[in-house]
Amino acid sequence: MVIGLTNDDTISAIATAVGEGGIGIIRLSGDKSISIADKIFASNAGKRVINTPSHRVLYGTIIDPENNETVDEALILVMRAPRSYTCEDIVEIHCHGGPVPLQRVLAITLGEGARLAEPGEFTKRAFLNGRLDLAQAEAVIDIIRSKTDASLKAAVGNLSGRLSEQVKGLRHAVLRMIAQLEAAIDFPEEDIEEAAAADVAELIKQADLQLASLLATAQTGRILREGLATVIIGKPNVGKSSLLNALLREKRAIVTDIPGTTRDIIEEYVNIRGIPLKIIDTAGIRETADVVERIGVERAKELVGQADLILLLLDSSTPLATEDKSVLTLLSGKQALVLINKSDLPARLEVAEVEKYTAGRQVLKISVTQGMGLEQLEKEIVNMVYSGQINQGEAMFVNNVRHANALRQAQQRLADALTTIEAGMPTDCIVIDLRAAWEKLGEITGDTVGEDIIDQIFTQFCIGK
Structure with a gap:
């Protein structure tokens, strides 16, 4: 997992859907969020945003610093790092939900030093800062796009970490297999390589059953x-x-x-x-x-x-x-x-x-x-x-094609390792196959995924999320 961002930009975006509504939200995240909000907000009670404790709300008005003009009534919600969605300082400006006031307030935040957020950048920062793993981050967009209660439950389950926990458990199991084999390689005088390979073969079969159980939910998960x-x-x-x-x-x-x-x-x-x-x-x-x-x-x-x-x-x-x-x-x-x-x-x-x-x-x-x-x-x-078998209220589903493909590839690498053991090949060859399986499982949670894949995933999000 990559921790920390490559820049210290403060980002800003409209976080609510386009159109008219009672409330609209502009969200800022980054080191300058609180200072920007302090410059453009006047509290009716005379309080300063910069002095406001985390998770407190102020009521007042948004002021355009260029002409001191009142733009809209607003509530300001302050969430200080690391107790926020992105693990950075976040400020949410809750104003009236028409397109004009929202765009006007957004423009003011950009004029005061924020930049417009890229699609999915808030959630990407949450991932890069370690608040969510990649599978949980992808569940966020699944929640937004849920079409039924069942699809919502599946997405919420993945956001809570159900899938991630199982994948991490499998990764730890594979890592233990690798450690067992490498210990045998490091102590050749003990003559335990053959016994270690036999033990690992049984562990591979157990892991394969878990992978098969996860993949059995993939079709249903994709449909939901x-x-x-x-x-x-x-x-x-x-x-x-x-x-x-x-x-x-x-x-x-x-x-x-x-x-x-x-x-x-x-x-x-x-x-x-x-x-x-x-x-x-x-x-x-x-x-x-x-x-x-x-x-x-x-x-x-x-x-x-x-x-x-x-x-x-x-x-x-x-x-x-x-x-x-x-x-x-x-x-x-x-x-x-x-x-x-x-x-x-x-x-x-x-x-x-x-x-x-x-x-x-x-x-x-x-x-x-x-x-x-x-x-x-x-x-x-x-x-x-x-398939007449799954209790949808309690089940965990693999509902993402990327996840299913990674699981299948991990399963194939374990099968390759088992074939290598049965062929009596050197222990080093077994380890290579196991490491490949471990890396494929890590792609699901984001531990071993490339930056290009991460960027591609977050471009699917809307701006403001």
């Missing part, structure tokens, strides 16, 4: 973080747009009895029992001479290849048609649920015939207009995401 990419497909007029509206619980898509109403792609997020679904309604898949509709059909087929889950709709009131069979062929190699819609109408579709084309996939009877089967559909989606 990014959303389950779900595509609704079927022939025209089978009820795709009606299903989208039912899941959203609002009339988002146009629904008519005219086949081919949906020509473009409609994308929305929907919360299914805590799981964010990035759900996409597509054009009905059929042969058509209409140029616009044909483009929509081709786009629908493309999206099927990118989806995490496909919801394929069939019409219970009509026999299985050639168009239906064509759509069913798109399911090859994909996770899908087959939904027989309009099940409240007299049935003309044979379920047994449908099952010939579904390769054992779940087939559910639903009626979107009557609300029949939708609860069962939601249950099946939840079971797919959690």
Whole structure:
């Protein structure tokens, strides 16, 4: 971990979302934060910011030093180092939340010696100053972008250090293996290298089980973080747009009895029992001479290849048609649920015939207009995401692709070390593989990560965080 910053700049940025609001916040961090605030703030009680103890609030007005003009009423919150988010002196200026007062106050702080913060620079300073490790810092942006309670819980869990603790535990275990082997190398007269290698082989197997357990949560974690990419497909007029509206619980898509109403792609997020679904309604898949509709059909087929889950709709009131069979062929190699819609109408579709084309996939009877089967559909989606095994309220998830890749690479390095042991190769070769695994695990917490990766991670943050 790199401790300390390479410069002593004081940074300033608007920390609240753009737009109108009751309160807006300008945040400063750095050695000059308190002195800058002292120059531009007049307390109604005559108190000075520079003399204010940490974690105290003052009420007064922001004054433009150039013309002594009152800009806005404000509260000043002082947080002195190291008891702050960045471990530096921080001042937050709480004023009215309109764009004009916020920009005006920000400009005044910049005029008094602060510079505009880069995206994510406050959190980057928190990381560089040792308050957060890299996995915890990345959890901050996951919290901001959470789409459901479940995704928020997963992000908060990682911010609290659940993932970091497990990764650090694994790193310590690998480090003990390295120490055990190096001790054997240092004392060749004891003739313990073979016994040490055998002990390490067992420890590698135990570590591999822990890595496998962590990686088993990666798919679910990614879905909670990014959303389950779900595509609704079927022939025209089978009820795709009606299903989208039912899941959203609002009339988002146009629904008519005219086949081919949906020509473009409609994308929305929907919360299914805590799981964010990035759900996409597509054009009905059929042969058509209409140029616009044909483009929509081709786009629908493309999206099927990118989806995490496909919801394929069939019409219970009509026999299985050639168009239906064509759509069913798109399911090859994909996770899908087959939904027989309009099940409240007299049935003309044979379920047994449908099952010939579904390769054992779940087939559910639903009626979107009557609300029949939708609860069962939601249950099946939840079971797919959690594999019916994980208690989402208590579980820790690997929800970051970077983390998952590092874990997989660490697992591979441990496997290489085990192969090296089994091949009877020199102890030095085993140590090389173990050190590689130790370094890969360190990339998750930031202990062994390069500056370029750190910079890339924090550019994903908004300015002010």
